Amino acid sequence: MKRTAYYNAVPQVQDQWPIRKALTLSDVDITHPFLTLSRQQVETHIVVYMTPQQQAHLRSEGQLGLNAQDDDTGDMYVMKLKWRGSYYNLIGKWGKVVRGKGLDVGQEIKLRWFNGCLHFSVPQQQVVPTPVARMVAAPLVQDHWPIRKVLTSSDVDPNHPFLPLPRKSVEEHILVHWVPQERERLRKEEQVSINARDYDTGDNHGMKLKWRGNYYNLIGKWGNIIRHKGLGVGQEIRIRWTNNCLYFSVPEERYVATASGHDNWPVKKALTLSDVDTNHPFLTLPGKAVEDHILFYWTPQAREQLRNEHQVGINARDDDTGDVYVMKLKWRGSYYNLIGKWGKIIREKRLHVGREIRVRWDNGYLVFSVPQ
Template sequence: MKRTTYYNAVPQMQEQWPIKKALTLSDVDITHPFLTLSRQQVDTHIVVYMTPQQQDNLRAENQVGFNAQDDDTGEMYVMKLKWRGSYYNLIGKWGKVVRGKGLDVGQEIKLRWLNGCLHFSVPQQQIVAVAVPPPVRMVTAPIVQDHWPIRKILTSSDVDPNHPFLPLPRKSVEEHILVQWPPQERERLRKEEHVSLNTRDYDTGDTHGMKLKWQGNYYNLIGKWGNIIRHKGLGVGQEIRLRWSNNCLYFSVQEEQYVATASGQDNWPIKKALTLSDVDTNHPFLTLPGKAVEDHILFYWAHQAREQLRNEHQVGINARDDDTGDLYVMKLKWRVSYYNLIGKWGKIIREKRLHVGREIRVRWESGCLVFSVPQ
């Protein structure tokens, strides 16, 4: 299970289309038709609004059926959402949708749950027509305004270290990378099908020698991608951002965000809406992101305790339910890019009747992990 995003759920409800994704090669492959969606986004913006019966079916059978509407055409489909542990697949009539809408790599699909139905839209690219004066309006191009013109939500194949490569949409690569190459380099890429290039991790400053390989409808970034996956602990649903600058390909994968206040005025520096995996009593654990734990929990530990966690990958801790005063002996398990709270978590789920969408708040106080799930 990959790490879970921390966020404030309330502002996101204002977004008409809370889930947006650039389609990948696997998303538009009609021989194995399914749409891969981030677990965190689905749990937050779809599952939480399902009926209790639908949520129970999803937990018990790992899939649930529902109606889906194409908001662009008004067509209705009977589809299924299948839980794959760290992500979801939308299956059923997805192949028909791909063919009917002529979907291709790089197009953006938008999704939302409304009135018991999954709505989706793949808007056509719009051409902006201006009457006066055309030169002024045409100067402001999106690639200039966006510091990171290429963005992609990582899929399961993108983070597979056994077959390490990052597919990038042909249109994005040609518009934002190859356009800045000299003609001879672009021609060499066409003839030899791959070209060596320098890449830099914008987050760490690390440099890597890699290759860009042309595959007709898309490009693969290969070479040290497997090392990057392991070193950065990349997982399904994270967003990678890329740009070409000074003859180098820069990339960045932002740390997942959580609610926190540096001023210390917030008594609960870590807040999270529970996901489906967090309330699964068959495999009980609470996932917490690495940065949140390190900034607001491990920061208060003695050096020896932190070293023990690094060496043994888990440490026993005391935990207290701030709502009831109950004490528990639990363990914090290090998973490199995130942490799991294990031990009595299954008992807590049952006793507090936790479910998807409830907010849990966490802090470290006087040598104890304190948590609260307010009513």
């Protein structure tokens, strides 16, 4: 079954930027100016620090006015954060920011919430050209990935499988390592076959890099990679070129499983805005955590039923109160939803964004707890 990633909240300090994104073509399009941000990151690192009134307004109205400060210049803007369901848009003065800072595809924007204000920074990148005659591929190290991108819904659509990459990033970090004849062939034929290697698994793939003007598409076996790795919206893919091969990695976010025992809660999650929405009540749980710590204890027949029917009825027990609920676990591909009586649980336990829910499987029950 497919897997997904989820984010861990990081303590806020002044020089820390928990949200980072390589700007895409739509992010810097001044004819329709908005900055798209991952739902999971926004709710984990921004919404959780808002006041309850701001959270309620964002939930009911679908957007919220806020102050945004450019930490590079000190300029302040009145902007809006708009909830789009699976992602958020930052709108208002974004077009002015794009023009004023001369933003381009591939630049990295950093964001954080601090003292009731959204802060952002797009530091200037210093690119040092390397003479072609002395070009040497640097050793591949796990934390050195010059191209990073948060996957969007179109990136993980297996029906139209391709991965768009910013032109500037590809030309600075991939094509710069090619000989002039290879670059010219890409320009003339618009696509070139390349070797690609999954750094996480060691699998090799024959793929193609296709020139699309302002960006490049990685095509060929991308659909297989989506399915085999269970890629989902909001995961970060990292890319680099070395030893005449395109390496990519989609590392799984880490979670810590404690030693087994009655107080063992291997699945822990900070509740997001969608998790506490009583109009559409469901709890989203990461695929890997569910498969490692819940489905692992099921019979093969139960797992097969979930795979075939995409949902299975289960018994759930509130460890805080002892209440038992008849619910359903629904497979959504790269994640799972807990549905049924979740809206009732939200109201009775008065759940809100940022509270931590803990989950485990115990003697045929999905047991959960939201400690005070």
